[in-house]
Amino acid sequence: MAKVPRVIIIDPDRESAVELQKMLQLIGFEVLASAGYGVEAFTLALQLRPDLVLLRVEEPLVRPIQTLVKLNDGMPDLPIIVYSTEANIRLMRQSMVGGASDYLQEPLTEEELEASILRVLERKEREMARRRGELEDPVPQGTIVTVFGAKGGIGKTTIASNLAVALAMDAHQTVALVDMDTRFGDVAITMDIPVERSIADLARNLHNIDRVTLRDYLVEHESGVRILPAPTRPSDWRNLTAAHIRDVVDVLAQTHDFVVLDTPGTFNEIVAAAIEVGTIILLITTLDMASIKDTVLALEMLHERFGNDEERIKVILNRAGMDTGVKEKDVERTLDSPLWWKIPQDIDVMKAGQLGRPIVMSRPNSKAAVEMREIARALAGIRNRNRAAKGGGLGRLIRPLFKRSA
Structure with missing residues (x-):
């Protein structure tokens, strides 16, 4: 962003406004002034024409909602970020209906505040550029789901394949x-x-691919999932770059509701590209000590x-309940990150894999x-009422949204 963003604070609590001003200045934003609600707030915004408004709602x-609505009606292109000590649905909904661009829950952190402001301003710049025809x-x-794990043999391919099938069959995606x-x-x-064509073939011919010819490179499974296999010769990977991966995934994402990426238990340029493009990253671990150690490094x-994006990075414990001497609560403590989902140890998984x-x-x-079917439903945004009532999987998906921001 070329210029330093200029901000005004609308907060009747003067001490709170001063603290917020200090935080904004430390981050590098220019605070033009602060005001209370009503006429004072509207007059100040109209005179100073800031790039953004931060407004307390309690x-x-x-x-506060009257002030928010008046600002939005009078200056519809002015982004307004609401912050509050509350995180209830009613307050959030009224703020968004009133025209808020984002909603932050206190206590605020510098990292969170900066990310919100930059995200909102970037969105405004794109909107303005689109209006100008630029x-x-x-x-x-x-949605691109990257299934990743820092170690081999922990079930990534099994999870990726089953999630893809469940998304197609249960969630109808x-x-x-x-x-x-x-x-x-x-x-x-x-x-x-069968493998007749692979991701390497698609990458080589990407410049000639359209929505119709794309299907020639995909194998349609009986579940409805379209599969882009890996090359049968590992040497074919040598000609693929991160740019190839990004382009291939981009084309697939334009023609599918979900693109599920199964990655190896290592880290290289290809895996880095898969992580970079992921809308959501499912980080797989097990109760094995080596897996946990590698997962700590992967999380870092x-x-x-x-x-620390809990919306994007989700840790899944595979083979939960397996007797390794390690407790699930120890995994969360070691990772310093919550387990989003637990897939239990199940001998039927191995039997199914052998049958293809x-x-x-x-x-x-x-x-x-x-559990894998419920993960797929959660990813697709389909509420499972029984699980939600018990505080199960979907609850684990929704709760992080209201921890800090929405």
């Missing part, structure tokens, strides 16, 4: 499953499909790149299949 809501029309974009395992590439075996790397038929199809009511 009960009773009459004055941007191309937006294209459809599906269009799904592409991409085998990006540069070492083994077992998706074809797990799904029992992901947090360094994306921040995902367990969500062969044994849909088995323990592991039930």
